[in-house]
Amino acid sequence: MIRTKDIFKSFDEKEVLKGITTEFYQGKTNLIIGRSGAGKTVLLKLLVGLLQPTSGEVWYGDTNFFNLNKKEVRAIRMQVGMLFQASALFDSMTVEENIRFPLDMFTNMTYKEKRKQVDSCLERVSLSGVNDSFPSEISGGMQKRVGIARAIVLNPRYLFCDEPNSGLDPKTSIVIDELILDITKEKNITTVINTHDMNSVMEIGENIILLYQGEIAWRGHRGEVLESDNETLQDFIFASPFLQRLRESALGK
Numbered sequence: 001m002i003r004t005k006d007i008f009k010s011f012d013e014k015e016v017l018k019g020i021t022t023e024f025y026q027g028k029t030n031l032i033i034g035r036s037g038a039g040k041t042v043l044l045k046l047l048v049g050l051l052q053p054t055s056g057e058v059w060y061g062d063t064n065f066f067n068l069n070k071k072e073v074r075a076i077r078m079q080v081g082m083l084f085q086a087s088a089l090f091d092s093m094t095v096e097e098n099i100r101f102p103l104d105m106f107t108n109m110t111y112k113e114k115r116k117q118v119d120s121c122l123e124r125v126s127l128s129g130v131n132d133s134f135p136s137e138i139s140g141g142m143q144k145r146v147g148i149a150r151a152i153v154l155n156p157r158y159l160f161c162d163e164p165n166s167g168l169d170p171k172t173s174i175v176i177d178e179l180i181l182d183i184t185k186e187k188n189i190t191t192v193i194n195t196h197d198m199n200s201v202m203e204i205g206e207n208i209i210l211l212y213q214g215e216i217a218w219r220g221h222r223g224e225v226l227e228s229d230n231e232t233l234q235d236f237i238f239a240s241p242f243l244q245r246l247r248e249s250a251l252g253k
Contacts, residue, residue, distance in 0.1 A: 001023060001024065001025055001026050001061060001190060002023070002024040002047060002058065002059065002060055002158065002190055002192070003022070003023050003024075003057075003058070003059040004020050004021060004022055004023075004043075004046075004047070004056065004057065004058050004059075005021050005056055005057040005058075005059070006019050006020075006021055006055070006056045006057070007019070007020040007021070007043070007046060007053050007055075007056035007057070007058070008020075008053060008054045008055045008056055009039075009042055009046060009051065009053050009054050010054045015214060016039050016042050016214050017039045017042055017043060017046070017053075017214045018213075018214040018215050019056075019215065020039075020043060020056070020211075020214075020215070020216060021216075022209055022216060022219070023207075024047075024190055024192050024207065025190065025206075025207055026157075026188060026189070026190045027184065027185065027188045027189070027190070028184065028190075028191070028206040028207050029180065029181055029184055029191050029193060029204045029205065029206045029207070030190070030191060030192045030193065030206070030207045030208075030209075031192075031193050031194075031195055031200065031201060031204075031205045031206075031207070031208045031209070032044065032192065032193070032194045032195070032209055032211065033195060033196060033201060033205075033208060033209070033210050033211070033236070034196075034210055034211035034212060034217075034236065035196075035212070035236060036196075038211040038212055038213065038214070039211045039213075039214045040194045040211055041162065041194060043194075043211065044160060044162060044192065044194045046058060047160065047192060048077075048080060048082065048160055049065060049066075049073065049076075049077070052066065053066070060076055060079075060158070063076070078106050078154060079154075079156050079157040079158055080156055080157075080158045080159075080160065081150075081151035081152050081153075081154065081156035081158070081159045081160070081189075082151055082159075082160050082161075082162075083144075083147050083148055083151045083159070083160070083161040083162065083164055083180075084147065084162055085162045085163040085164075085166045088147065089135040089143055089146060089147065089150075090135075091134065091135055091136060092134075093134075093135075094131065094132050094133065094134055095122070095127070095130050095131055095132070095133050095134070095135070095138070095146050096115070096118050096131035096132065098135070098146060098150055099118045099121055099122070099146065099149050099150045099153050100114050100115075100118050100153070101150065102150065102153050102154050103117060103118075103153060103154070106154060107154075117153055118131070118149075118153065119131070121149035121150075121152055121153050122146075122149055124149065124152070124183070125145040125146070125148050125149045125179060126145070127142060127145055127146065127149065130142070130146075140167055140168060140172070141168055141169075141172035141175065141176070144164065144168065144172075144176055145176070145179065148176075148179060148180070148183070152183060152187070155187070156187075156189060157189060157190065158189065158190045158191075158192070159180075159183070159184065159189045159190070159191040159192070160191075160192050160193075160194075161180060161191065161192070161193040161194065161195075162194050163194060163195055163196070163197075164176050164177075164180060164193060164195065164200075165177070165195065165197045165199075165200060170199065173197060173199060173200070174199065174203070177197075177199065177200050177203055177204050178203075178204075180193070180204065181203075181204045198237065201222060201225065201237070202222050202225065203222070204222070205221060205222035205225070206221055206222070207219075207221060208220055208221060208222065208225070210230075210232065210233055210236060212232045212236075217230065217232040217233065218230045218232060218233045225237060
């Protein structure tokens, strides 16, 4: 589990996060949603230590992340997998080299051991046999799955996903959502997903927080979304006429 306690973050005089206190549960898909500028990306960066809070705490289990020394921070980061919005694969590296990169950085495994781990991760994301391909030679959806394979290659306890469905078609987005959900359950990972994808919210949103102007405006799970009378959530979720009709149908109106 990851907990935040009274997180504030300002850039110059602009306050972006205003007292965020919440929990991200182990074995669940925890979603951070909200409009552009709500503070989603800043919160995600704070959780992984890419930014320092102006004040407040981030706890990994019983460990206050921002009280750790460099060696202790490195130990935590070895337990973290990260899926970036644009996959962030190295164009000059093969698929295998991309996935192997964290193993090269953080372990003393032999090449044979690394190759076995890479093959296992590729099999898990249904991409066996593409080891020698370059990112430019595979589709966007395949690149995203390679990104997931790299994110789980160290068998992380925590998985962070920044807009995992960005740039993907609806069918491929569903595949990525299901893959992230399955891996979360199989490995009992604390998974945190920054997204604005409504399919993700309704299909895999087990623990959801809605940010609005730097504050938590609503929290719940996917089963509560359509029935909620929270105005900020309604404005965000039911922006399109189609979704508004869907909600009215669900409520029997």
